[in-house]
Structure formats: structure tokens, C-alpha cells
Amino acid sequence: MTAQQQDNNPRGVLTGIMITLFSALFSTLFFAAFFMLAYAKKMPYGRPQAMVLQITSILFAVALTQVLSKKIQGNKLSLMQGFLGGWMASLVLAIFVSTFYSIFSKVTGNQLVPKGALTMLVMLYSGIGIFISLILAIIIKKE
Numbered sequence: 001m002t003a004q005q006q007d008n009n010p011r012g013v014l015t016g017i018m019i020t021l022f023s024a025l026f027s028t029l030f031f032a033a034f035f036m037l038a039y040a041k042k043m044p045y046g047r048p049q050a051m052v053l054q055i056t057s058i059l060f061a062v063a064l065t066q067v068l069s070k071k072i073q074g075n076k077l078s079l080m081q082g083f084l085g086g087w088m089a090s091l092v093l094a095i096f097v098s099t100f101y102s103i104f105s106k107v108t109g110n111q112l113v114p115k116g117a118l119t120m121l122v123m124l125y126s127g128i129g130i131f132i133s134l135i136l137a138i139i140i141k142k143e
Contacts, residue, residue, distance in 0.1 A: 016085060019068045024092035027061035031093075032100050039108075054097075055132075058125060061093045062086035062133045066140050082137030090129025094122045 034053055038045050065085045070077040098118045105112055113121070 015072060016069065016081075019065055019072070020085060020089045020092055023061045023064040023068065023089045024096055026064060027057045027089075027093050028096040028100060030060055031057040031097055032104075035100075035104075054124070055128060057097070058090050058093060058128050059132055061089040062129060062136055065089040066133075066136055070140060077137075077141055079137050079141050082140055083133050086133030086136060087126070087129050090125045090133065091122065093129075094118075094125035097121060097125070
């Protein structure tokens with residue numbers, strides 16, 4: 001198999017998508033667990049707490065994506081692969097968290113985010129995800 005045939009291997013693309021989905025799903029479960037714990041314990045959940053939880057979940061999704069991608073590829077990860085994989089994980093995470101908010105709102109009757117907030121959430125997660133993904137891709141690539 002030549003180098004060009006190996007780069008166009010569809011299993012590599014499918015593996016990247018599965019890693020992204022797995023990382024985003026795992027990070028969403030992390031987000032939901034802490035969110036529901038705060039709700040069940042009636043702890044305050046304002047903007048500062050929301051931002052810390054959101055940034056932590058984005059960091060978790062991006063780091064997990066990049067580490068798994070590097071391990072699966074035999075400890076090789078290009079800067080662009082790490083950056084794009086982490087950024088995609090943060091975007092998928094935004095969709096999953098928005099879905100969680102919708103389900104949580106319907107079950108509890110609490111309106112957490114305004115209608116049509118998916119765009120706002122995707123922009124927030126995308127912006128934060130770009131910076132975190134770039135920083136972690138540089139760090140992980142050097143190791």
C-alpha cells in the first residue's frame with residue numbers, strides 16, 4: 001500500500017468521526033452529571049458556574065479527542081488533525097448540550113436557555129473550542 005492510498009483510507013475517517021462522537025458524548029455525560037447534581041442539591045447555578053462547567057466540558061472533549069486520535073494512530077498526530085478533531089468535538093458537544101438542555105427543560109419545566117439558543121451555544125463552544133484545541137494540539141504534538 002502506498003502512502004497516498006494509506007492517507008485516503010476510509011477507516012481513518014470513520015475512526016476520527018467515532019472518536020469525535022465518543023468524546024463529545026462522554027463530555028456531555030460529564031456535563032449533565034454535574035449539572036443535575038447541582039440541580040438536585042439546589043446549589044446556585046449562575047453565569048460563573050455555567051462558564052466553569054462549560055469550559056471544563058469543552059476542555060475534556062477536546063483533550064479526549066486528541067489523546068485518543070494520537071493513541072490510535074500510533075503516537076502520531078499532526079497539528080492540523082489535532083486542531084480540527086478537537087474543534088469538531090467542541091461543536092458536536094454544543095449540539096449534545098443543547099439537546100440535554102431541551103430534554104432537561106421539558107422534564108423539569110424550567111426554561112434554562114431561551115428558544116433558539118442553539119446558535120448562541122454553538123458560537124460559544126466553537127470560539128472556546130478553537131483556542132483550547134489549538135493550544136492542546138501544539139502541546140500534544142510536541143510530546
